[in-house]
Amino acid sequence: MTRPRGLALGVVVVAALAAVPRVARTDAELNFLFLVLLSTTLAQSWNIVAGYAGQVNLGHAAFFGLGALTTRTLWIGGTPVLLAMGAGALVATAFALLIGVVAFRLRGAYFAIGTLALGEILRITVGNVLAEISTLPAATIASYRLADRYYLALALAVATLAVVGALGRSRAGLGMQAIREDEEAAEASGVNALGLKLLALALSTALAGLAGGLFAYYHISYYPSHPFGPHWTFDALLITYVGGVGTLHGPVLGAIFYVLLKEYLAVRWVDFHLLIFGALFIGIVLLLPGGLVEAAARLRALAGRRAP
C-alpha cells in the first residue's frame, strides 16, 4: 500500500472507531474493541525494541505491570489519570534503562535474561507484598464510564502507531534496523548501537507503561501482580509475530486476529486456547517468521507471476 493511501485508510478507520460509542448498543462491542486497541498498543510497543532494533525482550510484562501499579496507586490517591499514566510510563522506562545500560553492553542473551528476570521477580515480589485485590472506591465505580476508557485506548493506539510510523522512516529507526540486521556492520558505518538500542527500549517501555496505566484505569478490580504475569509478554510476542514482526501494520492485523480467535477459542475450548496459541506461535517462528504480512506479500507475488 502506498503511503498516502495507507494514511487515508487510517483516518477513515479511526473516524469510524471514534463513532462506535455513539452507535454501539451494548458494552460488549466497546469492550471487544478496547481489547483490540490495548493489544495493538502493547504488541506495537514490544515490536519497537524487538522488531526494529532486534533485541528480544522476554519481560515486557514488567513494564506493563509497573505502569499499571504506578498509575493505579497515584490515580486512586487523587492524581488526575493522565498525569498518573505519565508517571507510570516514567517508572517503567527508568527500570528498563537500568536493565538496558547493563545488558546492552554485552551481546547475546543477557538482555533477554535480564528482562525475563525483572518480569518474574517483580511479579512474585508484588504478589507477596501486595497480596490484596485492588478495587476502585465506590464513588469512582459510580461515575465509571466505559466510553472514556475506550477513547483513551483509541488515542493511545493511534499515538503508538504514529510514533512507530515516524520512527520507521527516521534516521534513528533506520539505524535500529541496521543494528537488527548486523550490529557490527552498523557500528562500522557510524551507527551508535548502544544509544539507539537504549532509545528503542525507552520508547518501547514508555508505551508499555502507558498501556499498563490504561489497564489500571479500565479494570474495576484485579490483583496487583496480575499485569506482571508472563502471559502479557506472550500476548505481545504472539500478536507481533502473527501479524508481522518489524512492520507497522503487522501488530494491528495480529491484534485483530488474536482477540477474535481468543474470544472464539475461549468459548469453545476453555483450557486449550493457550496450548493452541503456544503451538501456533512456535509454528510461525519456525515456518513463517514474517507472519500475515509476509504471507500476503507471497500471495501477491504469486498472483503477479500468474497474471503478468
Added chain:
Amino acid sequence: MTAFVQQMVLGLLIGGLYGLAAAGLSLVFGVLKVLNVAHGQLIMLGGYGAFWLGALAGFDPFAALTLVIPGALAFGAVLYWTLFAWVVRASEETRVKNSLLIGFGLALALDALAVRLWTADERSITTSYAGAVVSVGGIAIPLVRLASLVLAGALIGGVHLLLARTRWGRAIRATAEDWEAALLTGIDVRRAYLLAFAIGTALAGAAGTLVSVGYSVSPSIGLEWTLKALVVVVLAGLGSMPGTFVGGLVLGLAEAAAAWGFGGPYREMVGLVLFFVVLVARPQGLFAR
C-alpha cells in the same frame, strides 16, 4: 543466631537444586548455543513424573529417579528432533533469538497442558521418612533435603566426569568450543547436540524429582525455576559443571540471607541484584574459564 544459621542451612540445601537446575540449562546453552527458557517446565514435568510414579505405582521418589532419568533422556531427544534441530541450522545470533522465542512459546504451552492434565493444585510426594531430621547443635537438617543436595552434587559430578573422560564427552566439549572446527576434525556435531540436549533434559528431570520430594510442584513453577537456573548460569558462567553447582549454592545462601535481612517477601529480589552485580563486575561469570 541459631535462627540465622538455620535459614542459611535451608538456603544451602535448596541451593544444590538450583545448581542441578542450572547444570542442564548451562550444558544446552554452552553446546548448542540455544537458550531454552522452557527448562523450568522440563523440571516441572520431571516432578510430575516422579509424583505420578509414586501415586499410581507406589514408587519411592528416589527409586523413581531410575525411571525418570531415562524417560527424560528420551523426551529430550524427541524435543530436540521436533523443535531444536530446526533452530540449530540458523546462524549463531538467529539461533539464540529463535530459541528464546520458541522456548517461551513452549513454556506457556506446557504450563497450559499441565493445568489441563493435572489441575493447578500444588503437589508434593510424602514418604514415611518425610519428616525425619538430623539435629546438629540445635540446627535441624531435613533428611530428604540433605539427600537431595548430595544426589544433586553426585549427578553434576557424574556429568562432569562424562564430559571430561569419555569420547562422547570430548566430542560435546569440542562442539561447545568451536563447532566448525569440530566438524572439520570429523566429529558428528549433530549427535553432540542431540546428546547434550538429552543430558540437559535428564538433569532437569532429576531436578524435578528432587523438587517434588523435598518441596512441591505445580504447573506454574516452570518460569520460577528457569529464572533460578538463568541467574545461576549468569553467576557461574559457562563451561564448568562444578562451578555451576557452587553457583547454585551461592544463590541459595544469598536468598536465605536476603530473606533473613529484608523479610521473606523480598527474597526473590536477590537474584536480580546478583544478575546486575555480576554483569557489571565480571560478565563472564565467577567460575568461567
